[in-house]
Each structure stands twice: as C-alpha cells, then as structure tokens.
Amino acid sequence: MAQLNKSLSKTPTGIVGLDEITGGGLPTGRPTLICGAAGCGKTLFSLEFIVKGALDYDEPGVFMAFEEKAEELAINVASLGFDLEALQKDKKIKVDYVHIERSEIEETGEYDLDGLFIRLGYAIDSVKAKRVVLDTIENLFSGLANEAILRAELRRLFHWLKEKGVTAIITGEKGEGFLTRQGLEEYVSDCVILLDHRVINQISTRILRIIKYRGSVHGTNEYPFLIDEEGISVLPITALKLQHPVSSERVSSGVPSLDQMLEGKGFFRGSSILVSGTAGTGKTSIAAYFASETCKRKERCIYFAFEESPQQIIRNMRSIGIDLQQHIDNGYLAFNASRPTLNGLEMHLLTIHKAVRQFKPSSIILDPITNLITIGSVSEVKGMLIRLIDFLQAEQITVMFTALTLNTVVNEQTDEGVSSLVDAWLLVRDIENNGERNRGMYIMKSRGMRHSNQVREFVISDEGLSLVDVYLGPEGVLTGSAREAQQLMEETGIVLRTHAVTRKDREIERKRNVLQSKIESLRAEFESVSDELNKSYVEEELRKEVMHKNREELIKKRHNGNSNEPGGDEPRDTK
C-alpha cells in the first residue's frame, strides 16, 4: 500500500554508467551508504554526485566534509574541472567542513548532536538542497568518545534526513568483517554501494558493487570503474539486453579481392571483425588497409596500437603502398598507442570509450588484443571485449581486432575466446610447403552473408595486398612459388601452342602459293595451246582465201586468153 506509484523514484547521480546499473540512480529522499577502504574514491564519488546534481539536474546540494577542508576539496575537484567555489557562490552547493578533534574537546556529561542537525538543516535550507553528502560521518566516532550517544544520534540523523526528503550519501570506511568500521550499514538500509580497489599483478582495478538496493532491481555484478580527469565512469559489464540496432550497409575491407570473398561487398557496418593468425602473417597490414579504406570514404577511424608506435606503423605500411600519414593530416585517422601494461584492462576500455566518444569514428582497430592478456586473465579480457563490442555495436562502429594465435594446432579455440562474439573472423595462416612459407587466408565465419569457403593465398607486395586463388592441381593445393611455377607452365603451354599454330599457318600459306603458281603455269600453257590452235586456223583461212583469189585470178586470166591465145589456158592449169 505504501508504494502506490509502484516503482521507487530515483535520483540520477550523473556518474557515467552508474545510473544504468541502478536503473536510474539512487533512491530519492533516502540515504545511501557508500563504503570502501581508504583511497577507493568515496569522496570523489559523493562529490561528483553533488556537483553533477547542481550542474545537470538543477538539484542543489550540501556537502558536509568531516575529513577535508572546503579549500582542500575545491582543489581536489578542480582537477576534474569542477569549480566548487563558483558553485558555492551561485548558491548551488554548500560545502561545510566539520572540524572535530578529540584533544580539543572535554566531555562533561550528557550531550547530543543538535549542533550538527541545526548546522545541516541550515545548510540545506540556505541552498534549498535536494542532495546531501556526509563524508565521512564516522569521523565523529574518533572525535567524540561516547559511542552510545553517537549511535543513538546517528539513528536520529538518518530518520531526520528521510523526513527532510533529501537524497543523501553517507560514506564509511571499510571495517574488519563489517562493511564499515562503525557498522553504519545498520542505519542505512535502503541502498549500499561498495567500492573496492584491487591490485592484481601490480595493476590496479577499481570495482563497484551494489550490495543492496531495497525496492529496486539492480545489477549485482562487480562493475569496474575508473577515475580520471573527467571523474568517475562505471562500466557496465554487459548491457542487460541485446538490443543493438543493426545495419545492412556494407563497408569495404579495402582489399578488393577480400571483398570478393564477402559477396563482393565487404563487411557489415557496425560489425566486429577478428583477424587472427600466427606471427608475421600480415594482420596489421589487413588492419591498416581497412583503416585507410575507412578514411578514403571520409569517415573517421581510430587505430589503437598495443604493440607498435604510430610512426612505426606508418613507416611499415608505406612499404606496402598505404600512406596513413595523409589521413592523419586530414583528420580522419587517429592513433592511440599504449603499452598494455600501462593501465589495467578497465582503464584501456575507458580510454577506448572516451576516445570513441570524442573522435566519433565509424570504425576502430585494436591491434592486437592478444597483448591485453599480459594484464588480465583470459576471462577478464573476454569480459572487457564483450563490453567493448556491446558498446561499439550500440554506436554502430565497425571494429577490427587482430589477434595473434600462438599455436597453430589449437587456433580454432584461442583468440581470447572472442571468436564466438565477433561477426566475422578472418584467419591468416602460414602454409608451409616446398621449403617456403606462404600465407593462406580463410573466412572462418561471416554472419549474415554468403562468404567464400575457399582458401586464398594472401600476397603482400609493394603494390599492396591481394588474394590470389590457390592452384588446385593434381598434387593438391599449390601456393607461392609452386603456384607461380604452375602458372608459368601454363603460360609456356600457351606460347608453344601459339607457336605451333603459326607454323601450320605458314605451311598452308606456302602450299597455297605453290598451288597458285601451278595454276598460273597451267593457264599459260593453255593459252599457248589455244594460240597455236588459233594460228593454224587463221593460216588455213588465209590460204583458203589466197587460193580462192588465185583461182579467180586464173579464171579471169583464162577468159582473157581465149580471146587472144586460147591454147594458153590449158598448160597453166596443168602446172
């Protein structure tokens, strides 16, 4: 009946990530206990709650400090970019330093903490505070001797705070066997948050855990958090739901022949791609190509290098025909190089988060993730990568990881266990044959597309990367020089064949020429024969004509002789 509005109303803390874990923030109008060992960030946590409240949510706050003076606090948070003094001047925040020193105080009998109540009440009223922090109220126990009075008064204080309706944070130092030294958890029962600071293998990790949150669903995991120049960021281990927007847009890998293997279009935008392989198989080259391609599309890309310095990568990639420097100059490419051991895993994750939020890239590259293993266990690295992938997918950022497989025998299992998380997995592998090593590339998987199932030979040359079809011959798969030899042999065959063909052509030509000349001579013969025949025919005619003429002459002459010498005709005729 008491909770008619069903869900508990919550006050956002403004601390990145915490409001997601708590489903909205701290319980409104109730005290929350934040406990942890010295130096775990309690003061900063609570101070950020107050400052963010005043700046972002228009909820003024009172910060009652039992440990640090107001000036010290102001200096401490100035490094986070908070101007405490200005906020105080604007009546948005009231910082009250409570000085209590046992040696200066003589207890002479019964007392109560009305002074504190009045003081706090006055501070709350003066800025109309909605948020209150008491940091660290346990200091009262060291300042005042009468524990019985203190406990009774504390109980009264928390009741009073609830009545006031302020959302309060009470900090407490971690005690032996208890959450706090003085058992404050006994009084604050609505919400308890534990901060921890662990050092494993000399690398520190800060952890936050919600021990209790009455009346609310909350994440129960240990959430790593970070303190940097922008305050506290809590990183949810995983998003609670898998509800990423998905894109069916494709982005080129930068290697046309690789795109060919991926339906000719490349990867999905916002997908995660793993490139794994043994040492020296060209993982970085693939990554650099992808980065360069992204920049060519006038999109931004961040290259997180955990092994090589940016200059080294730029120099090395120049040798295979990529100029990364121009992309940097144009503002499309940013390098972020650090040794994995520089920070804990969480710090790396945060660095990535922040770089991504600032630079707003459309793709990022992590080269290689294997090195992260040096600072965390496999499961930790996996946890971190899951969160990273979650985050990037939510932001629709394509990510390419490279991973070194140490042992080729088990390479289907390793890769920091992320192979099941990623959307596409390219495996570059050495193929050793005929006394040489060649690179072979497979696409192990590529979700949501019909990808090639073939092994391609992966060739790195001055002109860049390309994938060559391996030669499948009678002796199996041929790569490298064996493939080239095979190609040469095929080329030789072609040359020989063309040669043979031309010789035959010439033969035919020659034969044709011979026949042609034969035809010519026959025709000449024919002409001469026909000429001969014609000649005799004409002679005959001529003779016939001449004889005819002669006869006519004779006849004519005879007619004339008959009149003169009649006997003269007969002897000539006999002649």
Add this chain to the structure above:
Amino acid sequence: MTNEEPGEVEKNGQEEVEFVLRLYVIGASSNSVRAITNLKDICETYIKGRYSLDIIDVYQQKEIAEAQQLIALPLLIKTFPLPERRLIGDMSDKDRVLRGLGIIV
C-alpha cells in the same frame, strides 16, 4: 589530589584572571537546562566575580553553528584565558569542567 585542589584554586584566584565563557545551548532541552545550572554553579563556586558568561541559543542564530564548528551541544567555549578550550555535555562532571577550564590542572 583533594588537598591540592583548593591550593590551585587559590593560586588562580590570586592571578585575578577574568574568564570569558560562552555557552551554546538549544532552547530548553533538558541537556541545555542542566548545563546552564551546572555551569553557573561551578562558576559561582570557583571563579565568582571574575567571569563573564554568554549563553547563546543556537536555534535563534543558526548560522552560528557553522561559524563556531558546532556539532555536539551543549558546548562551552572558554576563549580566555588562553588556550581556548571546548567542553561539551551537560557539565555534570565537575572535575572535567574544572580541568577543562583550567581552574584545576
């Protein structure tokens, strides 16, 4: 101890020091009422005539609480003679009050 007490008082008395005392109380709470009575008693007994006592009701001047670093009440501040001392409670522990005020050592 008991034999020395009057001697000490005598000594202080001879120095003729003027005690400046301020007592912060809250309205008419039982602690406050007791503190006022007890303190007045002690003063009248040991430093009669050479003390000034201000009784301040914090409820009436809430801003004082921060300025004077008030937490536990009732609070008695001895501003003179130096050093400044702070005494909390209902002043029922006479020994402690006297020692706190420097009347006995």
